[in-house]
Amino acid sequence: AGSSGSRGPSPLTIGMADTIPLAVAFHEIIHSYFRGTEESKCQVKMSGDMMLSFPTGIVGVLANNPNPAKLCFRLKNIHRLDNVLPNKQLISINTMMSTRDTTVVDFNMPALTALLRRQSEKNPTAQYFNVDILKYQIRPKAGAASCPFQLVAYWKCEQDHTDLKVDYKYNLHAMSPPSPLLNVSVCVPMNGEVKNVIAMPKNIWNGENEQALWRFTELSQHSDDRGVGSLRARFELDKGPSSKGTISAQFNCEGATLSGIEFELVGSGYRLSLVKRRFVSGKYICDSEVH
The missing domain is CATH 2.60.40 (Immunoglobulin-like)
Structure with missing residues (x-):
């Protein structure tokens, strides 16, 4: 039904x-x-x-x-x-x-x-x-099997820059029936006075809040590489090194539990x-x- x-x-x-x-x-x-x-x-x-x-x-x-x-x-x-x-x-x-x-x-x-x-x-x-x-x-x-959106973060903090890679994976087995995740966002705090950001895919840098934001309209098994990918960025810093922050994500899903x-x-x-x-x-x- x-x-x-x-x-x-x-x-x-x-x-x-x-x-x-x-x-x-x-x-x-x-x-x-x-x-x-x-x-x-x-x-x-x-x-x-x-x-x-x-x-x-x-x-x-x-x-x-x-x-x-x-x-x-x-x-x-x-x-x-x-x-x-x-x-x-x-x-x-x-x-x-x-x-x-x-x-x-x-x-x-x-x-x-x-x-x-x-x-x-x-x-x-x-x-x-x-x-x-x-x-x-x-x-x-067990583990992350219940999580519809799985994340692993790798930080490399140097004096003048921080390299970040966030691996993500859409997990269709976490829900019933498998449905797209909507309004997906991944937010990364970054101190050390960021002067430039090089990101793949492109992100939005908010200097006032010192946060980088990636957004997807939706993510599912029909997305590129079945919803598996990486967010990469180099943050060039004036006052490094930065500290490793806590990354947060948001999403919603309609038509599934x-x-x-x-x-x-x-x-x-x-x-x-x-x-x-x-x-x-x-x-x-x-x-x-x-x-």
Whole structure:
């Protein structure tokens, strides 16, 4: 159930007999710390949250129906999740129906009705109501295998210049399904009063912040060399040598998750109209070996 070409739930009036359209969104974040060339030293932390979006028309259906259809869903591919924290006011985990790789979640219908009614009173013109369902942590794979964008930095600091090489690699195995990383940037701090920068590919030097910035619109297995490459630069200095700084990266990805988690409705009365998946980089940094 990809998000391409799907219609969002129609917020218009929903009749008692209609199936109610729902949208689900998974939003995940990855923090990574790369140190030197040894992949085993890479530290990774990932987490996510899941939200359901209800159309306004559902409020009347739930409020006027003494016995509304029970809302229940199944999460599949959850073997890499840790610390699943459900919104306990609204949902409970159905342990009888859950397995190692699937979790079945039941809604407390009176609590859901009350929450949606409160939201509609607070915001009567809204077309949709977003409800936080659960938060979770994702267990990282070994080394840098969980990182969609892998980095290694090599610094050579001389009196009058610093040579820098940053090897990068797009890792399609870190996400599901493989999708391009968007708005990729790599930022390098450089002290020592830089007077000139020679870079391949070209970068942007910001003298005020003493930072060099490389940018890619997107990076994927369809990029040059399947998303593997190097950023190289020589920084000519007036007051060298410079110190080895901490490099930081940023990116986002639409239509994929790090966890590979899947969502399906159980039972009747509701239908899934849209699944949104995305992940972003959090604190994503790279140091050279400390000698």
